Amino acid sequence: MSHFRVFFKKEMVEHIRTYKLLIMLVVFFIFGIMNPLTAKLTPELLEKFMPEGVLISLPEPSSIDSWAQFYKNITQMGLIVTVLVFSSVLSSELSKGTLINLLTKGLSRTAVIMGKFAAMLTIWTASLATAFVTTWGYTVFLFSDDYSANLFSSVFCLWLFGVFILAVLLCSSTLAASSYGALLLTGAAAVCLAILNIFPKAWKYNPLSLAGKNMELVTNSIMFSSLSYAIGVTVAAAIALLAAAVLIFKRKQL
Amino acid sequence: MSVLEISDLRMSFGSHQVLQGLNMVVPENSIFGFVGKNGAGKTTTMRIVVGLLKPDSGTVKVCGEEVVYGDTKTNRHIGFLPDVPEFYGYMRPMEYLKLCGEITGLPSKKIKERSEELLELVGLKDVNRRIGGFSRGMKQRLGIAQALLNEPKLLICDEPTSALDPIGRKQILDILASIKGRTTVVFSTHILADVERICDRIAVLDQGILVLSGTISEIQKQYQRNSFMIKFATADQAAEFSASEELQQLGVKVVQEENVLAITIEDHSLRGQVLIDLLAAKQITPEKFEVVEPTLESLFAEVVQ
Amino acid sequence: MDVFKEYWPILLPLIIAEVALMLAALRHVLKHRNYRFGTRAFWIPVVVFIQIIGPIAYFIFGRGED
Numbered sequence: 001m002s003h004f005r006v007f008f009k010k011e012m013v014e015h016i017r018t019y020k021l022l023i024m025l026v027v028f029f030i031f032g033i034m035n036p037l038t039a040k041l042t043p044e045l046l047e048k049f050m051p052e053g054v055l056i057s058l059p060e061p062s063s064i065d066s067w068a069q070f071y072k073n074i075t076q077m078g079l080i081v082t083v084l085v086f087s088s089v090l091s092s093e094l095s096k097g098t099l100i101n102l103l104t105k106g107l108s109r110t111a112v113i114m115g116k117f118a119a120m121l122t123i124w125t126a127s128l129a130t131a132f133v134t135t136w137g138y139t140v141f142l143f144s145d146d147y148s149a150n151l152f153s154s155v156f157c158l159w160l161f162g163v164f165i166l167a168v169l170l171c172s173s174t175l176a177a178s179s180y181g182a183l184l185l186t187g188a189a190a191v192c193l194a195i196l197n198i199f200p201k202a203w204k205y206n207p208l209s210l211a212g213k214n215m216e217l218v219t220n221s222i223m224f225s226s227l228s229y230a231i232g233v234t235v236a237a238a239i240a241l242l243a244a245a246v247l248i249f250k251r252k253q254l
Numbered sequence: 255m256s257v258l259e260i261s262d263l264r265m266s267f268g269s270h271q272v273l274q275g276l277n278m279v280v281p282e283n284s285i286f287g288f289v290g291k292n293g294a295g296k297t298t299t300m301r302i303v304v305g306l307l308k309p310d311s312g313t314v315k316v317c318g319e320e321v322v323y324g325d326t327k328t329n330r331h332i333g334f335l336p337d338v339p340e341f342y343g344y345m346r347p348m349e350y351l352k353l354c355g356e357i358t359g360l361p362s363k364k365i366k367e368r369s370e371e372l373l374e375l376v377g378l379k380d381v382n383r384r385i386g387g388f389s390r391g392m393k394q395r396l397g398i399a400q401a402l403l404n405e406p407k408l409l410i411c412d413e414p415t416s417a418l419d420p421i422g423r424k425q426i427l428d429i430l431a432s433i434k435g436r437t438t439v440v441f442s443t444h445i446l447a448d449v450e451r452i453c454d455r456i457a458v459l460d461q462g463i464l465v466l467s468g469t470i471s472e473i474q475k476q477y478q479r480n481s482f483m484i485k486f487a488t489a490d491q492a493a494e495f496s497a498s499e500e501l502q503q504l505g506v507k508v509v510q511e512e513n514v515l516a517i518t519i520e521d522h523s524l525r526g527q528v529l530i531d532l533l534a535a536k537q538i539t540p541e542k543f544e545v546v547e548p549t550l551e552s553l554f555a556e557v558v559q
Numbered sequence: 560m561d562v563f564k565e566y567w568p569i570l571l572p573l574i575i576a577e578v579a580l581m582l583a584a585l586r587h588v589l590k591h592r593n594y595r596f597g598t599r600a601f602w603i604p605v606v607v608f609i610q611i612i613g614p615i616a617y618f619i620f621g622r623g624e625d
Contacts, residue, residue, distance in 0.1 A: 037570075
């Protein structure tokens with residue numbers, strides 16, 4: 001068996017037994033349910049708690065509101081939980097020294113980084129798919145309209161942004177000494193992207209657009225093709241970050 | 255043939271020079287005790303040998319092949335037990351050995367056979383719980399099992415006994431002694447009793463260089479002193495002999511303890527025979543006459559200042 | 560109760576997921592003695608009474624080694 005497959009298998013076992021897979025799936029499932037439910041119930045609850053006699057006219061909620069909840073929750077809480085869950089993916093092994101035995105058996109350091117990334121990618125994909133399918137199913141169940149467009153292309157953008165963030169996290173972990181350091185670096189990277197978005201022209205290339213323009217895709221106000229530069233930059237950046245992670249890790253004295 | 259050859263190895267951390275031109279050769283099938291004070295550079299040397307640290311200069315050869323820092327091929331000949339081996343707490347011993355075996359590239363049938371054999375050897379055969387709950391001694395024994403999995407020519411153990419209680423220590427030493435002849439063992443320690451118990455060769459590291467190396471009997475011969483122990487019938491007789499003019503003329507150092515005299519003749523050209531002649535001239539028949547062998551402890555104290 | 564009657568197909572799975580997460584965390588708290596942070600007396604109420612966030616916080620910050 002190749003080292004990559006061996007280490008990927010070990011990573012998956014680790015994520016299952018240390019409850020990381022469970023947390024991710026349950027959290028994203030709960031998010032998936034909450035989105036259409038919040039969209040549906042918010043107007044009703046507002047009406048109930050309004051004082052007697054006050055008349056408010058709220059627009060009838062639609063599938064658009066449900067997807068708005070989805071992109072708000074996943075891009076904020078969803079990504080934060082993901083980064084927190086995986087923040088110690090490398091630092092715990094380095095601080096405890098669990099890799100020493102395996103590396104002195106000839107395990108390649110490239111396989112360590114790639115195996116870790118592939119396992120995080122698998123769990124992120126499965127979790128996002130869980131949230132997406134749940135929200136989709138209940139949105140269809142609760143709102144029988146066809147206002148929402150570009151469902152797959154918009155969730156693809158969010159998925160790709162998540163992949164990019166995981167690459168940032170892994171690269172940060174090879175640089176930082178602790179999981180807090182890795183979190184800090186990842187947060188700093190996110191802040192940099194947000195600052196970049198101040199320049200109006202930057203959004204076209206900014207990976208952050210993949211997590212910010214989703215609703216505009218759903219409401220059909222922008223074309224998917226307008227994000228193609230941002231997608232290209234994100235893919236290139238993710239690959240570069242992974243290559244950097246491998247190079248840094250190879251030079252690291254353990 | 256020598257399994258491990260280290261020549262002119264230098265390494266420093268910052269301004270602190272840990273290794274200052276270390277030369278060392280480990281012949282095949284020996285149990286090699288690597289002795290030195292804490293901080294003498296033992297762990298550094300071992301980590302360089304397994305390619306975890308990059309030396310400033312010098313070469314290390316394992317089975318004739320040079321060690322390269324990073325992904326080194328020489329590790330296929332080596333089993334390594336770090337000073338505090340760490341495992342994945344959520345795995346069971348068999349699973350962990352399977353992971354190690356897959357990395358080494360052994361076929362799965364062989365991994366299973368070998369794992370069972372090794373867990374039996376280290377006394378963890380019936381322990382089928384997660385490693386997270388293991389004691390230090392159990393982890394150390396599992397560490398030996400993982401190190402021996404690929405049937406290495408050279409087993410390197412970094413202070414395998416220093417953190418253990420006496421029973422744990424004995425278990426580890428027994429395991430190391432039992433693989434003698436099949437595998438060359440290099441283990442570092444600062445406990446000389448461990449070395450005396452199982453080693454046939456010893457190297458003493460001090461301030462980054464080797465100050466002493468060879469087989470234990472060679473070293474003892476080399477550091478042989480003209481020391482003798484004579485047991486007399488009574489303490490008075492011993493005192494009388496000790497005070498005699500003829501003895502003092504030989505140039506000796508005498509320590510008396512009841513009816514026993516410990517005598518060191520400072521003139522190296524003289525043999526023990528002079529003492530026997532003296533006893534005969536005084537018509538004394540001692541109860542016991544013994545040539546005192548130097549202990550490792552005294553040797554260690556002598557070479558490591 | 561009206562709300563529940565109307566929306567049970569959506570509320571029931573939500574409650575099941577929350578309870579499952581709570582029970583998994585509670586079981587882990589009770590089976591282990593060492594936590595990276597906090598004590599048993601701290602984690603039990605956190606896990607039981609703070610829905611979703613409590614168990615997640617436990618698994619991410621509080622869970623000790625096996």
